[in-house]
Amino acid sequence: MADDALLFCSFDSGRDGLPAGAEEVLTLARSVASARGVDLDWLVVGPMPAGVAEAAAVHGVSHVDHVDDPRLGEFLPDVVVAAIAGYCARQQPASLFFSQTFDARLVAPRVAARLGVGVVMNVVDLLATGEGLVATTTAYGGDTRVEYEIAGHAVFGVAGESILPEPAASPGAATPRSIAVELSGTRERIRTVKKARSEGPRLEEAQIIVAGGRGLQEAENYRLVEDLAAALGGLAGASRPIVDDGWTDSSHQVGLTGKITRPVLYIAAGISGASQHMVGCTAAKTLVAINTDSDAAIFKYARYGIVGDCVEVLPALTRAVKGG
Amino acid sequence: MRIVVCVKEVLDPDAVDNYVLHGKLVIGDDGVTLTQTSIPRLMNAYDEQAIEAALRLRDAGIDCTIDVVCVGLEPTAILRHAAAMGADEITIVPLDQAKLDGRGIATILAAYIKNKGGADLVLCGRQASDDDQGVVPALIGELLDAPVVTIARAVEIDGDQVRVTRVTPDGDEVVETSRPAVVTISNELGTPRYPTTMRTMKARKLTPVQATLESLSLSAAEVAPLVRVTRQYVSSVQGNCQFIDGATADEQASALVGVLRAERVIS
Ligand SMILES: Cc1cc2nc3c(=O)[nH]c(=O)nc-3n(C[C@H](O)[C@H](O)[C@H](O)COP(=O)(O)OP(=O)(O)OC[C@H]3O[C@@H](n4cnc5c(N)ncnc54)[C@H](O)[C@@H]3O)c2cc1C
Ligand SMILES: Nc1ncnc2c1ncn2[C@@H]1O[C@H](COP(=O)(O)O)[C@@H](O)[C@H]1O
Numbered sequence: 001m002a003d004d005a006l007l008f009c010s011f012d013s014g015r016d017g018l019p020a021g022a023e024e025v026l027t028l029a030r031s032v033a034s035a036r037g038v039d040l041d042w043l044v045v046g047p048m049p050a051g052v053a054e055a056a057a058v059h060g061v062s063h064v065d066h067v068d069d070p071r072l073g074e075f076l077p078d079v080v081v082a083a084i085a086g087y088c089a090r091q092q093p094a095s096l097f098f099s100q101t102f103d104a105r106l107v108a109p110r111v112a113a114r115l116g117v118g119v120v121m122n123v124v125d126l127l128a129t130g131e132g133l134v135a136t137t138t139a140y141g142g143d144t145r146v147e148y149e150i151a152g153h154a155v156f157g158v159a160g161e162s163i164l165p166e167p168a169a170s171p172g173a174a175t176p177r178s179i180a181v182e183l184s185g186t187r188e189r190i191r192t193v194k195k196a197r198s199e200g201p202r203l204e205e206a207q208i209i210v211a212g213g214r215g216l217q218e219a220e221n222y223r224l225v226e227d228l229a230a231a232l233g234g235l236a237g238a239s240r241p242i243v244d245d246g247w248t249d250s251s252h253q254v255g256l257t258g259k260i261t262r263p264v265l266y267i268a269a270g271i272s273g274a275s276q277h278m279v280g281c282t283a284a285k286t287l288v289a290i291n292t293d294s295d296a297a298i299f300k301y302a303r304y305g306i307v308g309d310c311v312e313v314l315p316a317l318t319r320a321v322k323g324g
Numbered sequence: 325m326r327i328v329v330c331v332k333e334v335l336d337p338d339a340v341d342n343y344v345l346h347g348k349l350v351i352g353d354d355g356v357t358l359t360q361t362s363i364p365r366l367m368n369a370y371d372e373q374a375i376e377a378a379l380r381l382r383d384a385g386i387d388c389t390i391d392v393v394c395v396g397l398e399p400t401a402i403l404r405h406a407a408a409m410g411a412d413e414i415t416i417v418p419l420d421q422a423k424l425d426g427r428g429i430a431t432i433l434a435a436y437i438k439n440k441g442g443a444d445l446v447l448c449g450r451q452a453s454d455d456d457q458g459v460v461p462a463l464i465g466e467l468l469d470a471p472v473v474t475i476a477r478a479v480e481i482d483g484d485q486v487r488v489t490r491v492t493p494d495g496d497e498v499v500e501t502s503r504p505a506v507v508t509i510s511n512e513l514g515t516p517r518y519p520t521t522m523r524t525m526k527a528r529k530l531t532p533v534q535a536t537l538e539s540l541s542l543s544a545a546e547v548a549p550l551v552r553v554t555r556q557y558v559s560s561v562q563g564n565c566q567f568i569d570g571a572t573a574d575e576q577a578s579a580l581v582g583v584l585r586a587e588r589v590i591s
Binding site: 077078102105106108109110112113114117118119120121122134135137138139140141142143144145146147148149150151152154189190191192193194195196197198199202204208232240244250251256257259264265273274275276285286288289294297299300301302303304305306307308309312313315316317319320321323 | 337338340341344345349356358425426427430450451453454455456457458459462463465466467471472473474475487490491492493494495496497498499500501502510511512549550551552553554555556557558559561563564565566567568570572573574576577578580581583584587589590
């Protein structure tokens with residue numbers, strides 16, 4: 001029965017031809033669809049990213065539904081919400097899945113309100129139980145996990161960093177369908193008067209990150225973080241307090257309310273390891289911590305630790321990297 | 325104009341973090357509630373910044389009343405703090421948050437706002453530091469049919485326009501919308517003001533206005549939860565750190581670089 005289908009919604013073009021986090025969310029949604037014996041469909045809102053057809057087949061998607069409109073070329077929140085709500089009115093999907101990007105954090109709850117269903121964000125796992133669903137989420141910045149029980153359908157924002165993408169047991173038909181949704185009556189209420197200007201490489205995609213925290217002692221020492229990052233061909237990150245104090249700007253903040261990163265190497269210097277910082281870097285393959293306090297929480301997450309003064313260790317590392 | 329600020333009472337996230345770090349966080353018999361009474365109850369930090377954002381509009385010469393509202397059992401202390409900061413009116417809807425979901429809370433807050441004859445600006449925190457959900461403001465926006473602008477570091481009013489500087493992953497963005505609007509405030513707004521002793525003394529005697537489901541003409545069914553918290557537990561962290569020794573920083577550094585090269589983490 002098609003109207004029981006689970007739906008993955010994407011409305012960004014992401015990078016490398018796939019919307020951000022698509023494979024992780026598809027993996028999670030697929031597992032629930034299999035347990036339920038229902039279809040998994042994918043709604044693409046706006047321009048079609050190049051890699052969708054292939055990823056859809058790999059992840060066992062039945063239909064790739066496309067809602068397009070000239071006004072969906074750039075992100076207009078009211079138009080995107082109207083497009084998804086309009087699609088749902090026609091196709092009547094069951095639960096909806098979003099990859100929890102910055103924009104999806106706003107779109108997902110608004111769509112839930114339009115559909116009159118519940119919404120759960122920060123989902124890291126989801127289980128079908130009898131008639132219902134149990135969503136596991138992070139709370140207190142990752143210190144705890146909370147399970148939500150959902151009786152009917154819901155909208156889920158998935159934080160996919162800890163999900164390992166896995167192809168479906170059998171590929172999906174991924175049949176493309178074009179779905180018409182009338183958007184001419186939707187007025188966008190938000191006007192962008194100054195665009196965000198993305199400055200060069202992004203922390204979210206960096207392979208190597210060196211991040212500094214309050215343990216750097218003073219603003220000038222943030223340079224030591226930048227020097228090591230440059231020597232390693234990586235980017236500089238920061239904890240929230242030093243961003244709040246203006247040692248660097250907020251585009252460098254890693255964590256719950258900053259960037260969620262997944263580099264190969266993350267070096268944390270003078271960072272205590274508060275949960276709200278760690279959610280932004282625990283997906284790193286190798287985490288190195290430099291801290292004067294051998295009991296600091298960060299060492300619980302780290303693969304390698306140096307107990308020492310980061311103001312001395314950072315330049316020593318820069319020398320060692322350059323020297324060999 | 326009327327500004328409504330929605331504030332939530334939360335357990336101090338730093339105290340929770342500290343208990344978790346030391347393996348001492350206690351979860352009650354219901355499997356959900358953090359029961360340690362030693363954990364302070366505070367106003368969600370972003371919500372305090374939302375009040376600050378409202379006060380800055382007043383400082384900038386906007387003629388406004390600032391009403392602060394909270395759905396919760398006993399949030400009188402945080403509401404008095406709101407009054408001490410400069411709120412004109414404080415309202416409590418004394419219902420147990422644990423028995424409500426985001427939809428229920430948003431329904432109550434939207435009904436409160438409508439009951440007041442509407443608001444020109446609704447300010448919220450970007451997310452609550454306990455559940456980290458960040459859904460209530462967007463739900464309020466939909467219920468009021470008002471535009472929602474998230475993650476603001478600055479809010480200005482210019483006639484009937486609201487101008488918001490948002491902190492996005494690509495840097496700051498400036499957007500405009502007409503009032504009424506819902507705006508969520510992020511920590512980049514800056515430190516909230518500290519109330520003067522005189523204002524704190526005066527606020528101590530204030531009794532919050534009470535609102536109930538009945539006074540807001542809401543039925544229990546309208547606020548019944550669609551999603552229900554059934555379990556909470558402490559996340560496990562593996563902890564297999566290998567410490568790098570060395571007599572000097574340079575020795576430690578070259579030992580670490582050696583290990584990282586051997587494992588081909590760096591070239
Ligand atoms: C809702 C919410 C959201 C949040 N979002 C974020 C977020 O996105 N990102 C974020 O980072 N934080 C966030 N926080 C804040 C977070 O809880 C911590 O307060 C913050 O991460 C701590 O930063 P820090 O480690 O730099 O500072 P501190 O906790 O002060 O730690 C400094 C560390 O440096 C060590 N140190 C001191 N001197 C030296 C030295 N000379 N050499 C080496 N080490 C030294 C100390 O032992 C200590 O461990 C959030 C908090 C809340 C409540
Ligand atoms: N119980 C509540 N009472 C008043 N405002 C709330 C309540 N819960 C949430 N809010 C508001 O909604 C924001 C986001 O909360 P949440 O969706 O729970 O993360 C908070 O920062 C508050 O501004």
